[in-house]
Amino acid sequence: MTLLSAHSLGITLGTRLFSNLEFSIQKGDRLGLVAANGRGKSTLLRCLAGLSDPTEGGCRTARGIRVTLMVQDPDPDLLRLPMRDVVLAALPAGTRDWEAWRADVVLDALELPEGLRANPFGELSGGWQRMALLAQAWLTEPDILLMDEPTNHLDLQRIGQLQRWTAALPKETALLIASHDRAFLDETTSRTLFLRPDVSVAFALPYSAARASLDALDAATAREHANALRQADQLRRQAAKLNNIGINSGSDLLTVKTRQLKDRAERIESAARPAHRAASAGKIRLSDGGTDAKTLLAMHEVRVTTPDGRPLFGTGKLWVHPGDRVVVLGGNGAGKSRLLHHVTRVMRGETHAGFRINPSIIPGICDQTLSHLRPGETLHQAIADRFEVGEQRIRALLAGAGFVVERQGRMVSTLSGGQKARLAMLILRLEEPNFYLLDEPTNHLDIEGQEALEGELNRGEAACILVSHDRRFVKSVGNRFWLIERGRLVEIDAPDAYFAAAMVR
Template sequence: ETSKLEKAEARLKAKQEKRSEKETLKTSNPLVLEEASASQAGSRKESRLESSGKNKSYDVRIENFDVSFGDRVLLAGADVNLAWGRRYGLVGRNGLGKTTLLKMLATRSLRVPAHISLLHVEQEVAGDDTPALQSVLESDTVREDLLRHKRELSLRIAAEGSEAAQLAEIYGKLEEIEADKAPARASVILAGLGFTPKMQQQPTREFSGGWRMRLALARALFARPDLLLLDEPTNMLDVMAILWLENYLQTWPSTILVVSHDRNFLNAIATDIIHLHSQRLDGYRGDFETFIKSKQERLLNQQREYEAQQQYHQHIQVFINRFRYNANRASQVQSKLKILEKLPELKPVDKESEMVLKFPDGFEKFSPPILQLDEVDFYYDPKHSIFSRLSVSADLESRICVVGENGAGKSTMLKLLMGDLSPVRGIRHAHRNLKIGYFSQHHVEQLDLNVSAVELLARKFPGLPEEEYRHQLGRYGISGELAMRPVASLSGGQKSRVAFAQMTMPCPKFYILDEPTNHLDMETIETLGQALNNFRGGVILVSHDERFIRLVCKELWVCENGSVTWVEGGSPIFSEEALLKKKTHTQI
């Protein structure tokens, strides 16, 4: 009896060791940087269906798959089910693998049935002499092939007088796909994304990176793939284009998987939410707000279940310990050990760590004026004035949001305030000791990718102990081995945090932030808002994140018609309805 008991205990111990070994493997994070990779368990039935061409379903089901980045496991034994015609929002903390998952689907490293067409809006359109409208039309390869074939046949018929039947067939196919309506449809999409009729005829090389990204989005919308993969589509858009995109996607006929940290956008378009955490994917029906409520309930139930099991486990263990050496009770003890062995593996609720951000305060007190433009005129070309007699002023209590249409001069005004551009007439005045911290998307793009975040700060601000750089990065959630990893291996949101750490290192008393929330996850956006509210210094920001603006800003500067209008905060202008009413002349 004693040997049976020992065997049963040994089995239980081995099972527990195996479990903890798996956990250690999952969380080990070596610094070797490789490419992302994916693997999945395939079912023979699905493979047979695929190879026989009988799989006609447009649902995407990928079960029991792993995704890694180098030796870091991002997903383990995960499942994803994308039902045809539904719109999925993929959410989760920065750096957990959302973008990598999209890439694995886009490159078909994870098996998506071959008959399902997919498009991933990731790279901006290459700049060449192709007009914007033509670039969009060319993304429909079926139509382009038919038109090319039609042209070739027409030339051959003119020369030889044959192949008329084939030409008639091509005309039939062109009619079937409504090819004649394509230019109008492409034009509607481009207009919705902010392209004026004149811009639609411009060569793609004349557009900036942001506009080329919009072009890439327009091409994907026009091509209408069966599965559309979007990564942070609202980052490159102003409010009017976002509202247009929301409306457009609500009638999208096929399937969408979108990574977004924009709550309003997800509430408008998502029919389902997929939450990436703890190396797995959990699906929820409904929009983002519904997901938040359901997640809280699920976590509460999970915690209760775990606690109940722990109590039960303890209760049985007490019995085992009490009667372990009692020969009369040996069989009972053995059966209790079997019960323990068969208990399902439940885990305590995996609470996501609280995000902390802190902007260091300078201690100097400055007397006004702090930062102002007085009767400033500015132009790049004398025929096209950008500002005329512009006067604005900000102090150390300022919380200003700058709004205005693309091309209204928002970035130009920020550069005039920072002193990067000089007025043609008028005066820029800044307090002589004022240090300004500037953040924009190109700061993130210009980080050196080959070194670690610690090395990056050490090069920029030499001579401090390594501990100092680590502490600074830790303020922005880049701690432990994250700080020692090459910047190239960090996610978009993590790179933004490194850029924040770099910007705040000299302790500026004033921040000018151009779209600071791009790529940040929702928790970090909220935390950034709180950090700016706690900061004892001035803030001017450009953002299209309505929730963030409402959290931080006390006044608006509206850029239009070569001047800036001041609007006090706390007014209805911060509501979406008011933005819609103002849409004729203001876009955030």
């Protein structure tokens, strides 16, 4: 049964996000929505939920069908309310008192702790806010649940819980999931829609298989386009020869033939469809400062503690060499970010028992909050105040990162999460580090950005210690893995067993 269908749907907001979009959602569908940042995913979801109007075309829902959107960010007016009241806000005001029990059922199903339900929503962690927003959406009992980046801010345990929750949904409930988490899409969807400005493409496959099919389709389209242009060029050459002969001989027949060849060439060129070229959101590139040192960082029985001094774990004896890309694994609160915090302080000149660093280290540091960005400065100032480069070079660098010249005077505070991440990576590159410390670097990066960052980290000899909940990113980048368990930091061969265990805790 068709629950929702889109016909010639298009949205233009300054630039065309997408057009002529045709797709449908059937009962029980599990559909993944994929596009780069700023290409219209959230806008499309709002349109499907009836919260905004398209520029062209429209969508129809079957009679009595409820479509609910799980938003990325809560309404600012709700931030001071207790979490339970935020969830209850999904119900009509007149029914909240006598239907409040339904909120408790949903909160229990999503395993949101009793102790958090009375806390102000704005004081919750990003992960708990995410789960509460899901509870709010599910409380409406939708036939179609639209999920906008549902795994943002979630740790592996919560991602695993979310995967199990989606798998246990009633079979007739349809899901449309917009996400940059490739592993999550593979686990939760069976169809994939790639949203594009001109011709969007859908496959009855989960993300990874669909992506391979999309790449093959684009390659075939590119070959067909090139062949068509070569054929048109040959026809135009033949027409030019016949035209010369016709002029010299005065033959009307050759003149007619020349026109026919030109017309045929024009028809071929008009019909030829070029391969899709994504309008890049900006390249992510990293510098490889290089060093001749054999050991960049050594740790000998370092004691990692909480900010108030409580012990978390000890490191034993561990080393980092050029080209090592070390992933630190462990549950929430195990001390992963604290380890990076201690290493950061040592690299900035502070002393800490058990650390030894090579003086050739040039650190490149990016934490979860992108704290090296200053909200009160413009994009232009973010580069000019840190690096001695000329005006033209600044404009070119920012344009290469996806910020057109006309917008380089914007304040950093006005940027989206994805734009801030790209600016942060540009600043890192210009610092020319040979040792990266990265805490959740793929937060807010779209799939294009994730793949670019993977390529940059794998390309050079710079060392890296990173923390990430992105399973695909970890397996693509890491070549060494440190696991925090039972109060010790131990090296393991691969992350797969840890991932499997973490997802079911």
